[in-house]
Amino acid sequence: MIQQPDWGDLALLDRVTSTLSSMPPLVTAAECDRLSEAVARVGRGDGFLLQGGDCAERFCESSPAEVRAKLAQLYGLAGAIRSATGCATVPLGRLAGQYGKPRSASHERIADGTVVPSYRGDAVNSPADDPGARDPDPARLLRAHECAQRVLRVVRDSWAGRPPVERAYVSHEALLLDYERPLVRGDYAASAHSIWIGERTRQPDGPHAAFAGSVANTVGVKLGPSTTPAQAVRLSRLLNPDGRAGRLVLIVRLGSTRVRSLLPDIVGEVSRRGRPVVWLCDPMHGNTTKMGAGPKTRPMEAILEEVVAFVRVMRAQRAHPAGLHLEMTPEDVTECITTPRPFCPAPELPRYRTACDPRLNSAQAAEVVDRFVSLL
Ligand code: PEP
Numbered sequence: 200m201i202q203q204p205d206w207g208d209l210a211l212l213d214r215v216t217s218t219l220s221s222m223p224p225l226v227t228a229a230e231c232d233r234l235s236e237a238v239a240r241v242g243r244g245d246g247f248l249l250q251g252g253d254c255a256e257r258f259c260e261s262s263p264a265e266v267r268a269k270l271a272q273l274y275g276l277a278g279a280i281r282s283a284t285g286c287a288t289v290p291l292g293r294l295a296g297q298y299g300k301p302r303s304a305s306h307e308r309i310a311d312g313t314v315v316p317s318y319r320g321d322a323v324n325s326p327a328d329d330p331g332a333r334d335p336d337p338a339r340l341l342r343a344h345e346c347a348q349r350v351l352r353v354v355r356d357s358w359a360g361r362p363p364v365e366r367a368y369v370s371h372e373a374l375l376l377d378y379e380r381p382l383v384r385g386d387y388a389a390s391a392h393s394i395w396i397g398e399r400t401r402q403p404d405g406p407h408a409a410f411a412g413s414v415a416n417t418v419g420v421k422l423g424p425s426t427t428p429a430q431a432v433r434l435s436r437l438l439n440p441d442g443r444a445g446r447l448v449l450i451v452r453l454g455s456t457r458v459r460s461l462l463p464d465i466v467g468e469v470s471r472r473g474r475p476v477v478w479l480c481d482p483m484h485g486n487t488t489k490m491g492a493g494p495k496t497r498p499m500e501a502i503l504e505e506v507v508a509f510v511r512v513m514r515a516q517r518a519h520p521a522g523l524h525l526e527m528t529p530e531d532v533t534e535c536i537t538t539p540r541p542f543c544p545a546p547e548l549p550r551y552r553t554a555c556d557p558r559l560n561s562a563q564a565a566e567v568v569d570r571f572v573s574l575l
């Protein structure tokens with residue numbers, strides 16, 4: 200099945216999924232509904248949504264102190280949008296479950312030249328440069344659940360003293376169906392307050408869309424440059440047949456150059472013929488490049504340009520630019536580059552620590568949010 204790991208030990212997988220199905224829910228239906236109500240308000244144009252966090256969360260980075268730092272960044276950026284606009288802004292983490300990664304290539308070459316299976320997130324294998332570490336291990340799904348539980352405890356602690364509209368919620372890509380399906384409780388995905396479907400798995404007749412369609416949570420769908428207006432309309436009808444406000448978030452990740460040409464028709468057609476949606480800008484995933492022989496990076500210029508173009512297109516289409524979806528970390532990393540010099544040798548990225556895609560550091564994330572609010 201598309202983007203699902205080759206688990207190997209299917210007997211163990213069976214035991215793991217039945218253990219997961221007997222676990223208490225990670226989130227409650229009431230919490231999911233509270234998020235949906237907040238997103239519905241955003242959908243009516245009366246608020247914003249800031250979704251962000253690591254590309255790939257690591258099990259080894261889920262101590263209370265680390266999670267508190269991630270939450271502080273998320274609350275800070277949502278607060279910045281709130282103070283600049285005077286509107287409620289919902290903080291939604293890529294947090295407590297962002298442990299499964301889709302990959303374009305099934306294998307990759309590591310430093311010593313060996314070709315090994317690609318890292319697919321901590322819920323599947325280890326990113327270590329050691330071929331044995333790359334074998335998918337079903338037992339990791341249980342560790343993902345334990346970690347998510349620990350992270351959620353810190354998230355709930357952070358709610359104390361905050362009104363419900365200002366609380367942070369958690370979300371992740373619902374990629375690993377062997378994790379998501381056993382965690383359904385009643386009508387809800389109980390793995391997170393909200394889940395999204397990635398660019399590689401958003402086929403309307405595929406298993407991920409079917410999964411998202413079967414749960415009552417707020418769900419997102421990433422829309423990359425191959426999205427046609429008709430596909431976007433179809434997804435909106437499929438995933439929000441009753442036209443519920445706050446049910447469906449379309450996360451646009453077209454890239455800084457294509458957003459201008461592709462987004463107007465997508466938004467126009469969904470507004471005319473589709474169901475109500477909330478539009479978010481992911482200025483990260485359409486702007487990934489390699490500079491020379493260096494690792495994957497993202498130029499700040501392109502990221503900022505996509506944000507600007509997104510807001511302009513939404514305004515021209517009389518749709519609400521509801522917010523941003525960012526890959527970011529409170530750590531002082533150098534993963535996204537500030538000044539692109541395409542014809543120079545690869546820039547130095549001395550603090551490159553991501554397990555997957557390049558993230559914005561605090562200052563860069565703040566700059567992106569500043570640019571967004573300056574356009575509102
Ligand atoms: C991601 O959000 O990390 C991701 C893989 O995004 P996309 O599905 O848009 O490529």
Ligand code: CO
Pocket residue numbers: 254255484526555556
């Ligand atoms: Co990513």
